[in-house]
Structures are given as C-alpha cells and as structure tokens.
Amino acid sequence: MSPEPARSTNPASTADPTMTMVSAINDTLRAEMARDERVMVFGEDVALSGGVFRATEGLLEQFGEDRVVDMPLAEAAILGAAAGLAAGGMVPVPEIQFLGFSYQAMHQLAGQIARFRYRTWGRFEMPITIRTPFGGGVRTPELHSDSLEGQLTNIAGLKVVTPATAADAKGLLTEAIRDPDPVVFLEPLRGYRGVKGPVPRGEYRVPFGKARWATAGNDVTIIAWSYQVEVALRAARSLAEQGVEAGVLDLRTLVPLDVEQIVEAVERTGRVVVVEEAVPTGGFAAEIIATINEHAFWSLEAPPVRVSGYDTPYPVGQLEDTYVPDARRIEHAVLALLEVQP
Amino acid sequence: MSPEPARSTNPASTADPTMTMVSAINDTLRAEMARDERVMVFGEDVALSGGVFRATEGLLEQFGEDRVVDMPLAEAAILGAAAGLAAGGMVPVPEIQFLGFSYQAMHQLAGQIARFRYRTWGRFEMPITIRTPFGGGVRTPELHSDSLEGQLTNIAGLKVVTPATAADAKGLLTEAIRDPDPVVFLEPLRGYRGVKGPVPRGEYRVPFGKARWATAGNDVTIIAWSYQVEVALRAARSLAEQGVEAGVLDLRTLVPLDVEQIVEAVERTGRVVVVEEAVPTGGFAAEIIATINEHAFWSLEAPPVRVSGYDTPYPVGQLEDTYVPDARRIEHAVLALLEVQP
Amino acid sequence: MMCEMIKGRIASDRLWSLQRQGQIGTIAPIDGQEATTVGSTWALDPAVDWVIPQYRESLALGRFGPDVLDRFAAWALGHPEGGHLPDPIRVFPPQISLATQILHAVGLAWSLKLRGIAGAVLVFFGDGSSSEGDFYEAGNLAGVLEVPVIFLCSNNGWAISTPTSRQTAAASFAAKAEAFGIPGVTVDGMDPIAVHEVVSAARDRAVTGKGATLIEAVNYRLNAHTTADDPTRYVPAGELEAAKERDPLVTFRRQLEARGLWDRDRQADAERAGAAAIDNAWNWATALPLEQTALFDHVFAAPTQRQRRQRTDLAAYLGVER
Amino acid sequence: MMCEMIKGRIASDRLWSLQRQGQIGTIAPIDGQEATTVGSTWALDPAVDWVIPQYRESLALGRFGPDVLDRFAAWALGHPEGGHLPDPIRVFPPQISLATQILHAVGLAWSLKLRGIAGAVLVFFGDGSSSEGDFYEAGNLAGVLEVPVIFLCSNNGWAISTPTSRQTAAASFAAKAEAFGIPGVTVDGMDPIAVHEVVSAARDRAVTGKGATLIEAVNYRLNAHTTADDPTRYVPAGELEAAKERDPLVTFRRQLEARGLWDRDRQADAERAGAAAIDNAWNWATALPLEQTALFDHVFAAPTQRQRRQRTDLAAYLGVER
Numbered sequence A, B: 001m002s003p004e005p006a007r008s009t010n011p012a013s014t015a016d017p018t019m020t021m022v023s024a025i026n027d028t029l030r031a032e033m034a035r036d037e038r039v040m041v042f043g044e045d046v047a048l049s050g051g052v053f054r055a056t057e058g059l060l061e062q063f064g065e066d067r068v069v070d071m072p073l074a075e076a077a078i079l080g081a082a083a084g085l086a087a088g089g090m091v092p093v094p095e096i097q098f099l100g101f102s103y104q105a106m107h108q109l110a111g112q113i114a115r116f117r118y119r120t121w122g123r124f125e126m127p128i129t130i131r132t133p134f135g136g137g138v139r140t141p142e143l144h145s146d147s148l149e150g151q152l153t154n155i156a157g158l159k160v161v162t163p164a165t166a167a168d169a170k171g172l173l174t175e176a177i178r179d180p181d182p183v184v185f186l187e188p189l190r191g192y193r194g195v196k197g198p199v200p201r202g203e204y205r206v207p208f209g210k211a212r213w214a215t216a217g218n219d220v221t222i223i224a225w226s227y228q229v230e231v232a233l234r235a236a237r238s239l240a241e242q243g244v245e246a247g248v249l250d251l252r253t254l255v256p257l258d259v260e261q262i263v264e265a266v267e268r269t270g271r272v273v274v275v276e277e278a279v280p281t282g283g284f285a286a287e288i289i290a291t292i293n294e295h296a297f298w299s300l301e302a303p304p305v306r307v308s309g310y311d312t313p314y315p316v317g318q319l320e321d322t323y324v325p326d327a328r329r330i331e332h333a334v335l336a337l338l339e340v341q342p
Numbered sequence C, D: 001m002m003c004e005m006i007k008g009r010i011a012s013d014r015l016w017s018l019q020r021q022g023q024i025g026t027i028a029p030i031d032g033q034e035a036t037t038v039g040s041t042w043a044l045d046p047a048v049d050w051v052i053p054q055y056r057e058s059l060a061l062g063r064f065g066p067d068v069l070d071r072f073a074a075w076a077l078g079h080p081e082g083g084h085l086p087d088p089i090r091v092f093p094p095q096i097s098l099a100t101q102i103l104h105a106v107g108l109a110w111s112l113k114l115r116g117i118a119g120a121v122l123v124f125f126g127d128g129s130s131s132e133g134d135f136y137e138a139g140n141l142a143g144v145l146e147v148p149v150i151f152l153c154s155n156n157g158w159a160i161s162t163p164t165s166r167q168t169a170a171a172s173f174a175a176k177a178e179a180f181g182i183p184g185v186t187v188d189g190m191d192p193i194a195v196h197e198v199v200s201a202a203r204d205r206a207v208t209g210k211g212a213t214l215i216e217a218v219n220y221r222l223n224a225h226t227t228a229d230d231p232t233r234y235v236p237a238g239e240l241e242a243a244k245e246r247d248p249l250v251t252f253r254r255q256l257e258a259r260g261l262w263d264r265d266r267q268a269d270a271e272r273a274g275a276a277a278i279d280n281a282w283n284w285a286t287a288l289p290l291e292q293t294a295l296f297d298h299v300f301a302a303p304t305q306r307q308r309r310q311r312t313d314l315a316a317y318l319g320v321e322r
C-alpha cells in the first residue's frame, strides 16, 4: 500500500525492513527512551498492558516503572502533569488513549501546554509529545474516531503532526520527541496495522513542515494527510487507469504547514482536491483553501474542492463508511473538478 | 456608533429606546424567564452579584434562587448539569464567565451537549443557550479575550451566534433561548457597554442564518461578526471619505451561515475582506473563504483577504492593540485589495 | 432478580460470540457485575426513577423493560436507533466518554427536584471513571444542591489493565464522599440483596429530600475488559480464580436454593428466557432498516441549509432518494 | 515575616491606586492573605523548593527574592516579561485558569522525585478553585504517586461573590484529603506562625518521601475580589468588620510587640522598605522596553515560516524594523 519508491520522495528503500505503523512507533519510542533518559511515557494502560494498540509494548520491562507509567483515568491529570514534568526538566511523551478524550484535557492542552513558553516568556519550554490515535473506519464507539485537526490547528502554540507511512511515523515521532515545543502526534487507527512499509534503520528524522509527494501527477493535486493519504493513493491509482495523472501531496505536518509545496502544486496543476475525515465546517481543509487563495489564487484553473466528512457528529458504525471519504468519493470529486472549464 | 438606519436592514427604529448591549441582554433574559418558567440561569456569580458584567442583575430578586443559581466554580459541572437539566425538561441558560474557560468543559460541550440529540437519535433535545463573553480590547488577563469561533464552528451540533448590535443581542438571544438546539451565544466584552443602539420594544426575534448589512457598498465587501462589525463600520466610514464604498456584512450567526448573502455580495463586489479577532490558522475566516470558493469562485476579481489576529496565543495588554484588528488595518487591507488587478 | 442476572450473563455471552463471528464491534461483557446492576435497579421505581448507565449495565436493566436490551443490541450493531430509548423508558444509552454521565445525573436529579417529582436518579460508573474530574465535580455539586441522585461506583477491580491500587490511594471509593459532604457506603457488589438494601436506603434519602449518596459496590470483572482485551497480560495469576468463587450467579443461586426458592427447573426456565430475550433483541435489531442519508437526522431539530445541501449531494452521489 | 506581610499589603494598596488612576488593568489585592502567603513560604528553602501561586500570592513572595515583585509589577502592566521569573527563581507566574496550576505542581513534584532532588512544591489555590476537577485529579494523582507536593487551599471565604457555603457541602476543605488518601489539615490562615508550622511539617513529609499534604488555611478576603468588584453587593453586613478583627497585620504585630520583638520604629522601617520595594518594582517594570513585533517571540523555540511572514508583514505595516 505504500507509494512505489520510484514516484515517492520517501527515502526508505525496499532494502529496509517492512513494518506496520504501530511497530515503527513502538521501535521509535524505545530508541528515544534509550537515547535520552529524560523521556517518559505515561497514560492510561500504557505500561502493564503495553497500550490498547500495543504501541508501548515492552517499554515497561525495558525502562522500568519510573519512566513508563500507568496513570489514573484522568486526561487533564495526564496533560497537566506533563506540563509540570516538562517544567521540571523531563521530556514527557503522554498518551491520550483516543483523541476524542483530549476534550477532557483541552484546558490543559490549549489553555496551558500550548501557552506555557509564551506566558513565561521563554523560561519554561514544553518538549511534550502527545501521542493519540484518531480517525475512522474501524467501527469504534463514540468519540474514538473523531478528527479534530480543525480545532487543534487553531490553537497557537501547538504543532500538529500527521504521519501517513510507517517510515514517517518513525521519522516524525523522532523529530517530535526532540522538538522543544508541544506536538500533538496523531496516529491513524486504521494505520496502526493497516499501513505497512519500509522503515529506515537507525536514526531517522523527518523535518516538520516538509510535505511529501506520495505519488506525482500533473493533471490535478490531491492534498491529504494521515490515513487519507492511503485512500487518496487508491483513488490516484484508479484515476491513472483512466489516464488521469493525480499527484498526492502528503502534508505530514499541519502545523507547521508546507505552504511552498502547496503553492508549487497549485501553480503546476491548477486544480486541487483537499481530503479530510473531519466535519467540513471550520475544518483544516478550509484553511488550506484559504492559504491557496492567499498565495496561488491566480494559478487556480478551477475552485479548490473539499472531500470531507459531513456537518454531523462522527456517526455510528452503520453510517461510518458513508461519512468517511473513500477512494471512490475522491475519484468522483477529481473527475468532476477536471470537467470544470475556466 | 450604530449603522445609519437608512443604510441598515436593522428594523430597530430611532423611536425605540437606546440601550447598551448588556442591558439588552439583561432585559431579554428577564423577558424569557417571565415567559417560560422552564428557563433557568446559572453559572459563576450570576445570582447574588448579578454577574461580573451585570448581565444577570436583578434576576435573582425577580425569579428566586431556584431559577437563578450561583454554581460552584466548575465549568464542566455547569455544562454537564445543563445537559441533565435539559434531559429533564428544563431550558438552561448557563453562563461561562469567559469563553476561554469553556476549555474546562469542552468534553461536556463538544463531546456531550452537541451530540446529545444525535446519540439518543432524537429522544433528548438540548435547548441550552450558553452565554459567554469573549473578544479583546479591554486589557484582561490570560484567556479572557480569546476568540474560539474556529474551534466552536468545527463542532457539529452546536449553533454559534455572534450579535454585533444591542437590537440583535435581544433578537438573537430570544431566538437562542427558544431554539430547541444548543447555542453558544458569544457576547463581545467591548460591546457590553461599548455598543449602544435602538432596541425594539416587546417581543423581538432575529432568525438564525440571516446576515445583516451593517452598511451597504458596491466596491468591496467586508465580512465581520460581533464587535468587529463596529470596527469594520469605522473602516467603512473612513473609506467612504476616500470615495470607496465598502459594504459591511454582519454575519450574526456563524452556524447556521448565511451562504446566500455572502455569495450575493461576492457576485456584486468581487472583492472580499473577512475580519476576525482570532488566530488565523484554522479560524472561521478560512471557512468563509473556502465557502466563497465553493459557491462564488468565478465572481472573484481578487483573492479574498483575511484580517485576523496572528498565529500566537492572545497576548498580554501591551501587545493587545497590535493583535486585535482595528479600523486602520481593515482599511489598509481594503485599499490593498482594490489595487489588485485581475 | 436471579432471572435478570442470568439473562444479563447469557446476553453478554451471546454478544461476545457474535463479536467473535465478526457480526458486531467491540463489546464490554457484564460477567461479575450482574448482582450490582440488578440488585440496585430492583430498588428503583421505573415510573419515576431514572438510570444512567456507563456501558456494561444495559445488558441487565430489564427492570426498565425489554426494550433496553433490544436497543442495546442495536447499539452493539452500530445502528443509530441503539442510542434511542423510547419515552417513557427512564434510561440513558451507554456512555463512552467516561464520567460525563455523572454530571448529567446531577442535572437530571436537579430537574426532578425543581419540578417536584418524587423520583431519584441512579448513575453507574466504574472505579476508573471515579478518577475523572467530572466525578468529583458531580459529587461536590450534588452535595451543594442536595439533589436526589445515587452515585453507584461499580468497582470491578480494574480499569482495562489498571488496578484500583493505581487508580487512587483513598481508603475506599466510598470514602470520597467525605469530599462532598454526603454519605458514602461500601457494599458487597456480588450480593444482590445487600446491594438492593443500600440502594433502597439511598433512594429513600433521595426522594425524601435528604440528598445524594455515594455507594461503592465491590464486585469483580470476571471476563476481559472488552472483546478487544487480553487480561492474561496483566491480571495476577490466581486473582480471577479466587474471584470466580464469588460469582453472583453461583453464590446467589446457592442462597436461593438453600432457602428453597430456586431449583434446576427454575434455572432452566431462566436460561431459556434469557436466551429468548437476547434472540428477540438480536432479531429486532438486525431487522432495523437504515438509509445512509439518515446520517443527517437528529443533529438539529431541523437541518441547516448547509446540511440540506450536503444531504442532497450525498443522495445524488449514492443514487438514492433523499 | 512581618516585614514581608507589610510589604505585601503596601504593594497591594499601591497597585490598587495605580489601577484607579488607570495605569494598570484589573488587579487582585492580597488584604487578609498575607499571613497565609508569608507564613507558608517562609517554611520553604528557595534553593530546592518551588512555589506555584494562584494570582494573589505574588505580592508577598519575597522569600524567593525581590524579582518576584518586580515581575509582578510588569505582569500587572501587561508586559510579557511579567510572566518570566528568571532562572533560578523557583516560582511560577500568576495563574488565571483556575486550578490548572495544581496539576502542574503534581507534575513538577513528580520530576523532583524522579530526579532525586530533595525539594517540595507548594501550590496555592483558593476555596473556589477547589471545586474544579483539576484540583481533585491533582490530589488523587499525588496520592497515587506519593510526590512531594503541598496543596495549600487559601480559604478566604469567597470566590468573587460566591461564599464557601455554595462552593461545597464538605465538612471543610481539608476534609477533601480523604478522597486522595493523604493527610488534610486546617490552620488559622491569619496566624503566620501557625501556618509556618503546618507547612514545615508538610515539607518534612514531602522531602522525606512521605508524599503529599493538603492544608486549608482559613483567612478572609479583607478587600474586594479585584479592582473590578463591589463586595457591598453581596457580602452580608458585619462580616467584613468581624473579619477585620483578625487582620494579620494587626494581630501579628500585637503578638510581636507583646513579645518585645516589634515597635513603632520597626513598623516605620518595614513600611518604608515595603514602599521602596514596590517603588523599585514599578520603576523597573515601567522602564521595560517592548517592540510590538515581539508579539511573535516565545510562541515556539523558533518561529514557523508562517509566523515569520506574519511578523515581516506586521513590521512593514508598523513601519518598524522586524
């Protein structure tokens, strides 16, 4: 499922071991904890059981109960304590079991962690990486699948990171843990085992703010992030069979945003489809379209289009597949967009 | 400071009494509580002291301590209890003392209140109106001035209402309290006493989703809401002196959004400036620009422009005036926009 | 009560195997918590009292009628009707965002008090949920408002893989009532009679205007947290076996038999009835129709113009009637 | 301690009148809470211990050096340097988002424990803040982790216009320690010696690995909530007058004088010193330079490309150097 190396800027080569995203995350946590003893992992069920998705498996055994900690069931406590630990010189890597439960801690995340450096005018930095699964397609109960990028990116002081491949999960998580600022690291539920690919051996960092061409194409640009990159690639493959060359730009990080490559893509293709799983109103796709208007308006040959969820709460299982964008919907949007004549 | 009646669609006539926004709110609460005994007002310091801005003054005396209640200092409790009260048949009008503290209750607001009707598939409705002050310009401490529309509008199931005049404060608050769905009713700090105007006597309702021309103009459209409508009007007056006819469209409600009038304005003027006080990235201005792209792209004579805060937390007092858009910045943006040649 | 406990266990087992067959998503079994759930709800009057469950209890809320199980089956199937318990059933759907329901209970109880209804609200939550701020804010608010609510902490020893020892250092979960100025009681949650007693007492306090009570029912999770969980990874050896000795379906049955109130026939009847109940629920739930455009129903009382447009587009895309 | 208490009051009065002159924004006076603030911090060792205030205490944290008042003056002036207490001053800036600081204190104390530093963290919060979920989550977490933190509830009787009777039905704020499995103590917050004693004991527990303590210091808010508040609207007649009898600046002075440790000269010196301290702080703070483009400093360690562009545009708009 990972982009053909030839067409991809992903430096991982087929010589590298193939891993699922969750094992790449687990390896990276292990490597960073071994490298820097200030790094701590804590959250709900991360230690004894190794995490509900096994992302933290084996860490307790290797690094001990001081650095791998099962916390009481309280998200605000997890993030509020993370802020205090960071002020005390630690490098916290807390887990919020599902992104939807970050709402319980939004006053600590948006109100405190994101502003701590600012309100102390540089004295206390918050090198915190908040790992949390999100996204749909796996029939979870309420609040397990919600995509909240639109809300998180509107919080100044947070970086928002959204890996789409196993290699990027390693490269971006490494970068996130070493970054001196707070990062919300979004892990796609469907990607944990659904995304496999070559992962570079040894130290591997992917800088923030550099998008990646999951596949190239000059007819139209599909902008996506996280698991939707996989979905967009499926659409691109099917479009290719119809002679349409769709490029898929994987943003990798939403904050910071790679405006350069977005602009370059618009200038080259003139037509853009932005894919997100979230509620469209106030979502991040809107920000990308506004950014395109600011920097590449005159290159647009047709109005940028969003393929999103809908203006409803994330629905129950029997409605989920209609809500979450799939390859067919993206393909449909691309073909409609190509019909548009200036 | 209120728009010249001639150019405004505001039905209030100068024959009506002139009021500040806060007294219009106080009167409306009084009227709705008198009209419907299920209506309850509660929050921090709303009863005994009549609210930190006096918005609930006198209600305790008139309606008694069962219906006007000082709550313990806990925002999640205020909104969580509101959900239970609504399920029990009451019509709660809770106050969150400042919008920034809604973060403490985001799991109840976004996770519960906004979804209650949906998750119970229509059994329990949530006729809750959450009144809360927000917005800058008055030298408050942290988290008292933050504009979070970008985040609130991305939460499906919430209506977001933003009055800019004393008359609309009455008409929209009446509508909000009678609306069967949850409404976040945003009251501009600067507007409480800074906005005065005629307020229609007796029952007065302003429907949601109908924007208002604060002032008309065919050269360019300035889209704003809440206190920034006042600021935009100042810019429009100064532009008028330079022969530029700027129309100011007051959205009144962000959800639902009056797409029709936005589209009509873009088709007529071709040039749009969207004003918001918030962090621009992921803000609501981006949504408006995306919406314009979807519905009126071909009418654009120049890329839509945002005049916003900046990608920083809401700053301290000495930096506030630079952060919050003022008439000069709006004017500057309009003049620059008019320079753009297709 | 015995019949309902048996029904709960059978329904739980059935859904468990349906999940294993891939017919439903993750499900949380009730094993070990039947006595707490049934004993407490049997102390309520469905005509005036309310129940707000967490997510395990709905399997054994027969006290409030058979629809509760039907709807729970639909909920497990991911059908939106699963969240709708028809009026006048005084039961909320399962709650996933832990502890939020405890505040809803306080608000609902407050509405009963304001409206002069002589009922009470029973809210269930786990030992883990008691660590959330919402639990404390709810307890504190109930203490101040003196509302008719019964906080029932169903302490099954575990929050997924987190034992109660990692959850709190308090002497007990009941001891937390001190923070609220309300009474706190601990009871054997494996004994339906004992649970029934303390909940009846709490209900009396509630409906006579004496306010809230916190009850800790000590039971044990005799199965995995959910179908997605593997307790052998973290539960200390022997703990489960020891707890099985207290299995309410065994111990309560012995009690009843000793008193000549139960025998193999009754057991067989109860098991048949339980199986029939979950069969009916499953058949009802699987037969529920659903249009994909229903996605937009019940977000608001009336859809916004934007939602109407999205719905129209979706219908066109799916090639269905809107 | 007497000197610092006097300084706190004088600084508070000075800022009050500066606000009245429109030179600064809203400010929360310390009147009545000097003994609690000073008595407790005098039990700490600034070389290893930390203080996390709410928003009233910074006026009297001289135990940690004069910079604290300087920075507080800058904070009151709305200068960003006001939030920066330079290393190695172990004091956090004022906290506005109530109770969030209590969780920060637990995390900070946890880091001390992990790093083997024999220090403690003292965190202040009001009676009102104790109603927030964060307070309970913090207390519960500290109980589980056994970290060196001292929770100091400065109970001044009011949360703006809300009396403690509307805040909780618990027997006392100290009683809430039961919910956390840690000791809870109530002390006369108007008596600096008594406060010093209980905090010293709590600090000993903390640094010897015995964990957290909750202290309720009962004092009284002898002034308005803030410069924006009018207590005559809600404070029952006579309550303030009665409380004034307990004004620590009067009672502690009497104590010291009775023991021959204080006299009019010492009082005059202390008042001069206090006035000088706030004068210096004010002069320092008003002299701080500030470029408007500093708006973008310290959001991140290094600005994003988007922030750099915004900064350049702003500089151009303002016609200044970036």
Ligand SMILES: Cc1ncc(C[n+]2csc(CCOP(=O)(O)OP(=O)(O)O)c2C)c(N)n1
Pocket (backbone or CB within 6 Å): A044, A073, A097, A101, A104, C056, C096, C097, C098, C099, C125, C126, C127, C128, C129, C130, C156, C158, C159, C160, C221, C225
């Ligand atoms: C607010 C929130 N945080 C985390 C979760 C994930 N989660 C689901 S069940 C569970 C454990 C709950 O334990 P407990 O309250 O004791 O109930 P039990 O499952 O033992 O019945 C967790 C952490 C959630 N559903 N909601």
Ligand SMILES: Cc1ncc(C[n+]2csc(CCOP(=O)(O)OP(=O)(O)O)c2C)c(N)n1
Pocket (backbone or CB within 6 Å): B044, B073, B097, B101, B104, D056, D096, D097, D098, D099, D125, D126, D127, D128, D129, D130, D156, D158, D159, D160, D221, D225
């Ligand atoms: C989370 C949050 N909610 C509400 C407020 C508004 N507010 C500021 S001070 C205050 C009262 C605080 O009372 P208390 O904790 O007793 O401290 P005191 O002012 O009495 O020292 C309130 C409600 C706030 N700052 N933060």
Ligand SMILES: [Mg+2]
Pocket (backbone or CB within 6 Å): C126, C127, C128, C154, C155, C156, C157, C158, C159, C160
């Ligand atoms: Mg449990």
Ligand SMILES: [Mg+2]
Pocket (backbone or CB within 6 Å): D126, D127, D128, D154, D155, D156, D157, D158, D159, D160
């Ligand atoms: Mg107080």
